[in-house]
Amino acid sequence: MRASSKRGSLTTLAGKAKNLPAAATKPDARLADAEKFLLPTYKRQPVIMTHGRGAYVFDSAGNKYLDFLGGIAVNALGHAHPGIVKVIRREVGRAIHLSNLYHNGFQGPLARRLAEWSGLARVFFANSGTEAIDGAMKLARLLGRAPEEPQGTAAKKHRFLALENSFHGRTFGAISVTATEKYRLPFSPVVPGVEFVRFNDVADLEAKFDHTVCAILVETIQGEGGIYPVSEAFWNRARTLATQHGALLIADEIQCGLGRTGRCFAYQKFSANPDIAVVAKPLAAGLPLGAILTTEAVASHVSPGMHGTTFGGGPLACAVALEFLSIVEEEKLLDNVRARGEELREGLTKIAAHFDFIREIRGEGLMVGIELSVEGAPFVAEAMERGLLINCTHDFTLRFLPPLIITRAQVREFLKLFELVLAKTQKQARSAHPGKSSVLQDAAHAAARG
Ligand SMILES: Cc1ncc(COP(=O)(O)O)c(C=O)c1O
Numbered sequence: 001m002r003a004s005s006k007r008g009s010l011t012t013l014a015g016k017a018k019n020l021p022a023a024a025t026k027p028d029a030r031l032a033d034a035e036k037f038l039l040p041t042y043k044r045q046p047v048i049m050t051h052g053r054g055a056y057v058f059d060s061a062g063n064k065y066l067d068f069l070g071g072i073a074v075n076a077l078g079h080a081h082p083g084i085v086k087v088i089r090r091e092v093g094r095a096i097h098l099s100n101l102y103h104n105g106f107q108g109p110l111a112r113r114l115a116e117w118s119g120l121a122r123v124f125f126a127n128s129g130t131e132a133i134d135g136a137m138k139l140a141r142l143l144g145r146a147p148e149e150p151q152g153t154a155a156k157k158h159r160f161l162a163l164e165n166s167f168h169g170r171t172f173g174a175i176s177v178t179a180t181e182k183y184r185l186p187f188s189p190v191v192p193g194v195e196f197v198r199f200n201d202v203a204d205l206e207a208k209f210d211h212t213v214c215a216i217l218v219e220t221i222q223g224e225g226g227i228y229p230v231s232e233a234f235w236n237r238a239r240t241l242a243t244q245h246g247a248l249l250i251a252d253e254i255q256c257g258l259g260r261t262g263r264c265f266a267y268q269k270f271s272a273n274p275d276i277a278v279v280a281k282p283l284a285a286g287l288p289l290g291a292i293l294t295t296e297a298v299a300s301h302v303s304p305g306m307h308g309t310t311f312g313g314g315p316l317a318c319a320v321a322l323e324f325l326s327i328v329e330e331e332k333l334l335d336n337v338r339a340r341g342e343e344l345r346e347g348l349t350k351i352a353a354h355f356d357f358i359r360e361i362r363g364e365g366l367m368v369g370i371e372l373s374v375e376g377a378p379f380v381a382e383a384m385e386r387g388l389l390i391n392c393t394h395d396f397t398l399r400f401l402p403p404l405i406i407t408r409a410q411v412r413e414f415l416k417l418f419e420l421v422l423a424k425t426q427k428q429a430r431s432a433h434p435g436k437s438s439v440l441q442d443a444a445h446a447a448a449r450g
Contacts, residue, residue, distance in 0.1 A: 045384060052079025055403050055410050057389060068402045068414055069389045073255045076282035077327060078403040084285045087323040095315045100308065106318035113325050114293055117264040119273050122299035124292040125313030129254035129280035130169025132290035135307055136276045137173040139294065140248045143301050144214030159193040161208055161216040167224035168217060168252055177217050200231045209241040215248040220266035223255035226397035227362045227369025232270060239272040248275040248298065258282050259328050259404050261365035262338035285324045289317040333404040340406050341365040347415040355422050357429050368400045374429040382425045388417045
């Protein structure tokens with residue numbers, strides 16, 4: 001598919017029909033370079049995205065897209081938010097990087113704000129989600145070792161529990177607790193001592209939890225797995241068992257945290273906090289920044305030199321993150337997320353009545369998934385042709401992660417476009433192999449649906 005050339009003749013809601021100059025449809029040398037010189041880790045669309053404004057992204061052929069993916073939950077303020085641009089312009093001329101051997105003016109204040117948002121007392125800044133997950137796993141192993149157990153041996157309390165269908169990142173620690181085999185098995189042996197618990201299955205959790213567990217990792221809402229919220233019963237039981245056995249409850253809020261559900265953190269709908277929450281994606285509005293948030297009790301085991309990073313918590317990224325949190329508060333974006341999220345789900349429910357291949361609509365706030373009984377890839381391609389960015393996860397779930405600044409009019413624009421996408425693609429969808437998702441999803445999530 002050459003989206004740019006095909007889109008040139010389309011009239012779309014998001015972008016007007018464009019008569020592209022001949023040069024725009026010529027093979028692009030930059031795509032050829034990418035093809036030839038990059039490691040082939042992604043199956044990318046053959047489109048060069050050049051810039052964005054608010055909830056829209058533009059490509060090098062001048063096509064405009066309504067961005068309902070938001071850089072996979074990163075661009076929570078959309079693109080080129082004036083507050084973010086202003087802070088970057090101000091700070092970039094002062095200091096991009098200063099060493100963690102010294103203080104900078106933003107880490108402490110940002111840690112304080114995150115502590116206020118999360119109810120957790122201490123913060124470590126990393127560069128990405130996966131790095132923060134690995135750091136959290138290190139903390140769990142650190143606390144799991146009894147004083148009399150010699151270092152360099154496996155402590156009795158060293159096991160991790162993670163959930164089936166989970167995704168926690170790409171580094172070794174993170175892939176070890178990521179259930180999806182294609183991400184983990186090619187790199188075996190991974191970190192030992194990990195066991196997967198059936199999603200939302202309290203009995204399985206109880207059977208696998210004992211005094212040898214140092215931590216259980218839970219995405220409060222599974223993202224890559226297809227937008228599956230963990231149940232209150234499961235969360236509460238995990239909390240109780242972790243406390244009973246002296247293990248840590250680690251909430252992966254990398255995709256669902258920092259406002260996406262209409263709460264500061266997704267776990268705040270439950271009555272009990274985790275021992276550690278891990279965040280990243282939207283924290284610095286697109287600059288790389290992750291964080292481990294934890295309790296005083298956990299922090300009291302940490303001493304200088306045990307963990308560190310060169311780039312994490314740099315002044316530019318932290319200044320931007322402070323601005324991000326301020327904007328969420330000042331622009332009352334949590335209210336917007338709840339209101340727009342409701343409109344989105346209501347609209348999708350109405351649309352779903354006309355398409356029998358839509359099996360379920362899931363999610364909270366502006367983290368929404370639609371499970372299909374047919375493969376989702378053709379819908380993503382058609383959406384792009386019509387000027388709409390979405391993606392498909394686990395083959396059958398279309399995922400929507402629009403920016404938290406999305407307006408009512410843009411939700412309506414999305415719904416119109418999406419209905420057209422469904423109508424156009426349904427013929428193809430109907431003739432596709434039916435029923436595959438039922439087997440896959442039903443096995444993994446029977447308990448979730450109760
Ligand atoms: C829930 C969750 N955990 C961890 C990660 C890994 O984060 P990063 O890509 O920043 O390393 C992701 C990324 O998609 C995620 O969604």
